[in-house]
Amino acid sequence: MRVILASSNKGKIQEIQKLLGVEVVPYKDILGELEIVEDGESFKENAIIKAKAIYERLPDEIVIADDSGISVPALGGEPGIYSARYAGVGASDKENLQKLISKLKEKGLERTPAYYTAAIAIASGSGIYTTHGWMWGEVIDEARGDKGFGYDPMFIPEGYDKTLGELDEDVKKRISHRAKALELAKVVLEKIK
Numbered sequence: 001m002r003v004i005l006a007s008s009n010k011g012k013i014q015e016i017q018k019l020l021g022v023e024v025v026p027y028k029d030i031l032g033e034l035e036i037v038e039d040g041e042s043f044k045e046n047a048i049i050k051a052k053a054i055y056e057r058l059p060d061e062i063v064i065a066d067d068s069g070i071s072v073p074a075l076g077g078e079p080g081i082y083s084a085r086y087a088g089v090g091a092s093d094k095e096n097l098q099k100l101i102s103k104l105k106e107k108g109l110e111r112t113p114a115y116y117t118a119a120i121a122i123a124s125g126s127g128i129y130t131t132h133g134w135m136w137g138e139v140i141d142e143a144r145g146d147k148g149f150g151y152d153p154m155f156i157p158e159g160y161d162k163t164l165g166e167l168d169e170d171v172k173k174r175i176s177h178r179a180k181a182l183e184l185a186k187v188v189l190e191k192i193k
């Protein structure tokens with residue numbers, strides 16, 4: 001089985017391919033560069049927008065899209081769906097991370113509860129399906145470790161004392177929000193293939 005991924009993020013491509021055990025082709029390999037406006041109000045809505053946009057152009061394929069990010073309740077849920085562009089459109093992972101750290105410091109928070117959300121949308125001739133996964137823990141007001149990407153160096157998962165930036169890859173894959181959402185997506189793919 002092959003699925004088209006509505007993303008060109010190399011990390012996501014490899015992770016999804018490993019977790020799903022199917023051939024994953026980034027949409028850009030077939031369609032080239034496309035601008036998809038993510039104007040939904042939730043991770044689920046944005047994942048559906050991306051999946052639909054690619055599926056409309058490739059109606060004979062199964063398309064998977066992911067939208068994910070981190071939410072900090074003490075900051076009113078920020079950055080939430082704006083995680084990838086928290087420090088502005090085109091901001092780097094490091095810039096987004098630094099903005100979140102500075103927001104925590106502004107509030108005098110050295111550590112506070114936070115969670116990652118992953119929404120997966122699957123578009124095919126059978127319809128549109130979505131799955132979700134969450135990872136709970138805390139964010140801290142400093143970056144520790146150089147593994148992973150995004151906000152990983154400041155996020156400590158529940159039950160651990162190290163950040164995702166310090167934990168081994170196999171641990172992260174086992175507990176990650178995306179792994180949980182993809183495990184459920186596997187069930188959907190089995191039904192629609």
